[in-house]
Amino acid sequence: MKMIIAIIKPFKLDGVREALTPLGIQGLTVTEVKGFGRQKGQTEIYRGAEYNVSFLPKVKLEVAVADSLVAATIEAIIKAAHTGKIGDGKIFVIDLEKSVRIRTGETDEAAL
Numbered sequence: 380m381k382m383i384i385a386i387i388k389p390f391k392l393d394g395v396r397e398a399l400t401p402l403g404i405q406g407l408t409v410t411e412v413k414g415f416g417r418q419k420g421q422t423e424i425y426r427g428a429e430y431n432v433s434f435l436p437k438v439k440l441e442v443a444v445a446d447s448l449v450a451a452t453i454e455a456i457i458k459a460a461h462t463g464k465i466g467d468g469k470i471f472v473i474d475l476e477k478s479v480r481i482r483t484g485e486t487d488e489a490a491l
Contacts, residue, residue, distance in 0.1 A: 380478060388437065391460045399452065404444065409438060
């Protein structure tokens with residue numbers, strides 16, 4: 380099992396969720412986050428004053444998947460989140476040692 384973590388632009392969230400549903404992914408966690416990468420923030424104007432925004436709003440998705448779904452999940456996220464502009468985001472894949480469904484006690488892939 381793997382934990383896939385994707386940092387994407389907020390307006391791409393619905394598209395990514397819709398792209399993951401046909402794969403059989405039944406749950407994911409979404410967190411609103413702020414950060415920067417190569418963008419290094421941006422300059423904005425508020426009430427006539429210019430100021431720098433160091434951290435840009437992003438959305439962090441976390442989804443646990445079986446090893447057999449990793450490639451398809453990554454591909455679906457890339458297709459749905461891609462704009463071709465700087466700041467599209469990143470995807471990280473982490474080994475998931477164990478998962479347990481609290482309600483039923485199911486473990487590992489049965490708990491996904």
